[in-house]
Amino acid sequence: MKYIDLVADTEEGLKKGEPPFMFRALSLAYQRKFHEAAKEYAEGGRADKAMEMFTDMRMFDEAKVWAEEYAKTHGGGDISLTDFVNRQAEWAEETSDYESAVNMYVQAKKFEKAVALVGKNNWRDKLVEIMRVLDVKDDAKVIQQCAGHFARWGDSSHAKEAYNKLGDHAGLMTLHVQQNQWDDAFALLKQHPEYAEKVHLPYANWLADNDRFDEARVAYRVAGRSEMSTRMLEQLTLNAVLMRRFKDAGYYYWLMSEEAADSLPKDSRALLSDDDEAKLVRFHELKDRSEIYYAYDYVFRAMEEPFSSCLPSTLLNIGQFLLSKFATHDEMPMGISLSYVLITIAKHGEALGAYKLARFAYNKLQSLRIPAAWQAEVDLASVVARSRPNVDGDDLLPLCFRCSTTNPLVSVKGDVCINCGGHFVRSFVTFEHLPMVEFH
16 A cells, blocks of 8 residues: 555645655655665755755764765755754653763754753752853843752852843842742842842742741731731731630730821821721720730739739739729620639639729629539639628729729729729739829
């Protein structure tokens, strides 16, 4: 059948005016008389076809001879030899002789194929050799690929060499960021400030991932992404509450309140927009939460730990402060136990002479679901509290330094004077009222 096809192709080719020697050579090749076929091609001035024939047969030594012959008779030797070497390289690649294929691709100046094979086989030293012989003007794309392979391998030194060879500052900046080379990134940023967006946000994320949260907050703000700083603090706060690190939760709420305050107009005489009013409300809410969690940490540790460094008077003051705060909230903050606060007030109030407050706390405890281990003790203490006078010691009652009114230990109005409404200012060491008055 193949000879019938050959005859048909010959007839059709001759009709089209193709030279007869081409078909004589093809006929000889079909008979596996390759050297005779090559001579036919050569006599017809087509030594390149002889080279192609031997290359297709993977007879590379003969193909090289005819490639050189074609170069002598027609010139353009580099082109024909390059084509021959390229075909030989393709054959080597097909047979998985990758090292030979790479060398031949380089010889044929098929650098892109050579780099692809080197990258596939992770031959770092070979890629360095190739990268250094590449021309920036003609092979910029291939040098870029070299830099990509070096970066993938974590070889920042040679990746940097490739980017510097290209003069690709953007690529070099990306490399520094990907490798977490922040000193180098910021040094380059000083020379090229237009790449600020490439550096500040990834740097902030890296700081947050490495638990350097205070630095991350600053970095997010420098990057113009203060909302990410807030989101990070919200997550930290939630984690702190779930892990019962209430003092940390208070600290994070305080940081968020500072961010809210910083977003408000600095001029106290400026009119606030609706958005500013919302930010002001948020500031007060966050500040309030920070104070509650900070204070509750003392109560929690006094209940959970065998020893406490707090004085009974301090714990009583903290309990009053927390109850006053809870009075102005619709629901309890997450993670805070009202029963812990009440039992603290009841125990220390009774010991210090705040009998009315202690009775209130015990009565409130009996309306709550408390641990079964507490129930008998609370019931007994509640009965004992009823035998005490239903008053608090005069020396315990807070005095308003604004209107000189004596206030109850706990008020449903919050931590304010029941007469003039002035806010009490507390020491966050002993939680006592300080003799301070706010002026407007």
